[in-house]
Amino acid sequence: MSDLLSLLSVGSSAMMATNASISITANNVANANTDGYSRQVVGDTRTGSAVRVQDSLLNGQIQTAAGSLAMSQAFSDALASLETGMSGGGATVDEQIGNLFSKVGQAAAAPTDSASRDAVMAAARALVSGIQTRAASTAQARKDANTRIGDNAAQATALAKQLAAANTAVAKSGDPAARDRRDLVAKQLGQLTGGQARIDKDGLMRFTLDGGAVLVDGTHAATLATTTSPSTGLSKVEVVDGPTRRDVTAQIGGGKIGADLKFRDQTAAQAATKLDQVAFDVTSSFNAVHSANAGLDGVTGRNLFTPLAQVAGAASSIAIDPAINADSKLLALAAPGAGPGDNTGALALFALGTQKVASGGTATLGDAALDVVSGVAFAGSDAKGDVTRDSLVSDHLAGLRDSLAGVDTQEELTNLARFEHASSAMTKVVSTIDGMLGSLISSL
Amino acid sequence: MRVTGNRLIDLSSASTSKAQSAVGTVSAQLTSGLRVTTPSDDPAAWLAAQRTKLRQAMSQGSGAAVATSRDRLGITDNSLASLGDVVSQIRTLAVQGSSDTYNADNRAGLGAEVHGLFLAALDSVNAQSNDGEYVLGGNQSLAAPFDAAGVYHGDAGTRAVPGNGGLTTDVTLTGASLTAANGVDVMPLLARVATAMSANDMPTLLAALPDLDTAVKQISLTRSKGGAAMNALDQTTAARGVLEQDMTAAIARYTEVDSVTAASDLAKASQSLELSRAVTSHILQVLAPSP
Numbered sequence: 001m002s003d004l005l006s007l008l009s010v011g012s013s014a015m016m017a018t019n020a021s022i023s024i025t026a027n028n029v030a031n032a033n034t035d036g037y038s039r040q041v042v043g044d045t046r047t048g049s050a051v052r053v054q055d056s057l058l059n060g061q062i063q064t065a066a067g068s069l070a071m072s073q074a075f076s077d078a079l080a081s082l083e084t085g086m087s088g089g090g091a092t093v094d095e096q097i098g099n100l101f102s103k104v105g106q107a108a109a110a111p112t113d114s115a116s117r118d119a120v121m122a123a124a125r126a127l128v129s130g131i132q133t134r135a136a137s138t139a140q141a142r143k144d145a146n147t148r149i150g151d152n153a154a155q156a157t158a159l160a161k162q163l164a165a166a167n168t169a170v171a172k173s174g175d176p177a178a179r180d181r182r183d184l185v186a187k188q189l190g191q192l193t194g195g196q197a198r199i200d201k202d203g204l205m206r207f208t209l210d211g212g213a214v215l216v217d218g219t220h221a222a223t224l225a226t227t228t229s230p231s232t233g234l235s236k237v238e239v240v241d242g243p244t245r246r247d248v249t250a251q252i253g254g255g256k257i258g259a260d261l262k263f264r265d266q267t268a269a270q271a272a273t274k275l276d277q278v279a280f281d282v283t284s285s286f287n288a289v290h291s292a293n294a295g296l297d298g299v300t301g302r303n304l305f306t307p308l309a310q311v312a313g314a315a316s317s318i319a320i321d322p323a324i325n326a327d328s329k330l331l332a333l334a335a336p337g338a339g340p341g342d343n344t345g346a347l348a349l350f351a352l353g354t355q356k357v358a359s360g361g362t363a364t365l366g367d368a369a370l371d372v373v374s375g376v377a378f379a380g381s382d383a384k385g386d387v388t389r390d391s392l393v394s395d396h397l398a399g400l401r402d403s404l405a406g407v408d409t410q411e412e413l414t415n416l417a418r419f420e421h422a423s424s425a426m427t428k429v430v431s432t433i434d435g436m437l438g439s440l441i442s443s444l
Numbered sequence: 445m446r447v448t449g450n451r452l453i454d455l456s457s458a459s460t461s462k463a464q465s466a467v468g469t470v471s472a473q474l475t476s477g478l479r480v481t482t483p484s485d486d487p488a489a490w491l492a493a494q495r496t497k498l499r500q501a502m503s504q505g506s507g508a509a510v511a512t513s514r515d516r517l518g519i520t521d522n523s524l525a526s527l528g529d530v531v532s533q534i535r536t537l538a539v540q541g542s543s544d545t546y547n548a549d550n551r552a553g554l555g556a557e558v559h560g561l562f563l564a565a566l567d568s569v570n571a572q573s574n575d576g577e578y579v580l581g582g583n584q585s586l587a588a589p590f591d592a593a594g595v596y597h598g599d600a601g602t603r604a605v606p607g608n609g610g611l612t613t614d615v616t617l618t619g620a621s622l623t624a625a626n627g628v629d630v631m632p633l634l635a636r637v638a639t640a641m642s643a644n645d646m647p648t649l650l651a652a653l654p655d656l657d658t659a660v661k662q663i664s665l666t667r668s669k670g671g672a673a674m675n676a677l678d679q680t681t682a683a684r685g686v687l688e689q690d691m692t693a694a695i696a697r698y699t700e701v702d703s704v705t706a707a708s709d710l711a712k713a714s715q716s717l718e719l720s721r722a723v724t725s726h727i728l729q730v731l732a733p734s735p
Contacts, residue, residue: 105505
């Protein structure tokens with residue numbers, strides 16, 4: 001009799017286990033399309049508790065790859081925007097420089113002709129406007145990146161709080177779904193900051209930024225804040241934890257924030273500096289030649305462009321001398337005292353086109369202007385390659401994760417049928433034993 | 445390796461998107477004719493094309509200067525040709541007037557005719573270019589170089605324009621070549637002949653005859669210099685034409701799409717897209733729940 005009672009207990013346990021399996025399988029099917037969900041299986045047949053199928057190492061790789069992809073994608077997008085600002089919407093600065101030299105060359109054949117002089121002035125105005133427009137585009141691109149940094153830092157702070165809350169939930173219940181949510185939040189946080197998540201012995205997740213600053217420590221989350229520098233107008237990024245503030249601007253090298261920091265402080269800043277140098281070199285080289293020659297009135301010593309005191313900000317400050325801008329007769333195309341029909345000044349200005357007067361005497365003005373755009377273009381091309389590479393890595397890792405933890409509805413439906421049959425069988429076993437026990441008891 | 449239905453759908457839709465993107469890219473290239481639409485599409489090719497455009501702009505500038513100068517030299521040559529004709533006619537009249545068979549009245553009549561020719565010559569040497577410059581004025585080109593007496597007030601300043609290879613080419617002739625520095629003072633000589641004829645001043649008239657011969661030669665020599673300059677400019681223009689064609693071809697090579705290659709790429713991308721769509725459709729059919 002005791003054996004029959006034992007068998008009844010086994011049958012009952014088996015029924016519980018199959019019922020738990022049916023429940024878990026149904027849950028898997030219901031979450032087949034849930035982002036970050038890991039399929040679950042029965043962990044303990046006695047309690048029917050669920051465990052998720054996952055690989056911590058793979059999860060770490062996925063989180064790192066997501067950070068890299070987010071960074072390369074954000075960097076590529078920012079560069080594409082800057083590239084459009086530098087090369088789209090009409091002639092590029094190098095083309096405008098070429099056009100100015102072309103008009104000066106034409107004026108060399110007719111230095112007294114007002115139409116030729118007006119054409120030179122129109123080309124000079126177009127160049128000034130072009131440089132100013134490109135400078136404004138670059139400044140706007142940096143400003144946009146700065147705004148995105150602030151927005152993403154706020155979003156990272158919210159995610160850090162969610163991660164701390166997910167740690168609390170995991171500590172309380174150990175629910176597999178809570179762990180999935182925690183992994184997903186860590187991945188999203190990685191996409192914003194490029195930091196690293198690790199699970200310590202206490203089962204709680206720590207999220208650390210590049211350079212070691214801790215953003216989430218178990219159930220406690222710090223804040224990722226931005227503070228605008230009064231001198232530059234640009235934000236620095238700080239980890240704020242109570243009274244402690246740690247500047248991590250130079251340390252965040254990944255994620256969307258890292259991409260925008262790199263774009264704002266390196267690539268776009270370099271483009272802006274180079275454009276300033278071009279504007280400064282155009283102004284100083286043209287003025288040196290122009291002031292040594294004479295206008296139609298025979299007067300020398302006039303600058304074509306308003307002199308610039310420094311390289312910084314030259315691209316937005318470049319301007320044509322107001323007097324010459326108003327009267328093209330003042331354009332100095334003749335040698336001093338040679339008479340209005342002389343074109344020595346025009347030839348000297350034209351010769352600037354092939355002289356290395358830019359970038360400290362290492363490049364022509366046209367090549368220096370080309371270097372501004374080509375620097376952005378090469379970076380953009382590299383970034384597109386990085387996006388392709390990181391997408392492939394992410395895609396490969398997603399495949400590996402799906403292979404391990406993804407829900408296959410066909411497989412789950414097969415399991416469901418199997419568990420239903422097992423449940424029916426167990427019901428019959430229990431029923432049979434129950435009948436046998438009944439017979440035994442009634443025969444006593 | 446375990447592959448879930450969702451993964452299969454993801455892979456097939458990613459493959460379809462990629463194929464669709466490839467078709468879009470090649471179609472856009474075929475439509476625009478451009479392979480490089482933004483610098484980052486091919487930075488090296490874009491850079492090479494832009495450098496060539498810079499050289500082309502410089503070349504076009506000097507080309508336009510050469511064309512303008514060639515026109516101006518043409519006007520100068522016409523002016524000198526007219527002057528040469530007038531001087532020859534005046535010389536003929538001077539020889540005629542110096543004959544003993546002519547009396548003072550006859551010479552006065554001839555003198556009036558020579559004076560008219562002198563005025564025509566004055567118009568010729570004060571010719572202006574299309575932009576209003578006096579072509580024989582040298583650097584003093586904004587005022588008529590010869591006054592009513594035929595005295596030259598211009599200078600000997602010549603103008604050069606950028607030629608090929610960074611060199612400059614002289615493109616102007618000045619009225620100085622018609623002054624005593626280069627032979628005789630042509631225009632005052634004509635005025636002198638007219639006056640001598642009208643005044644029946646035989647010694648002056650006879651003395652002017654060899655000077656008129658010199659003037660004819662002087663004008664001819666000046667014209668030949670102009671002809672040589674025009675020839676040089678024509679050669680420069682021809683060479684520049686070839687250079688600019690090469691540069692245009694180079695820019696096209698760097699940035700434009702090869703239509704045969706692009707058409708082949710489009711066919712491949714379209715096939716790939718069709719295949720991806722078929723695979724996606726098949727996967728969706730297989731994974732669809734049974735009715």
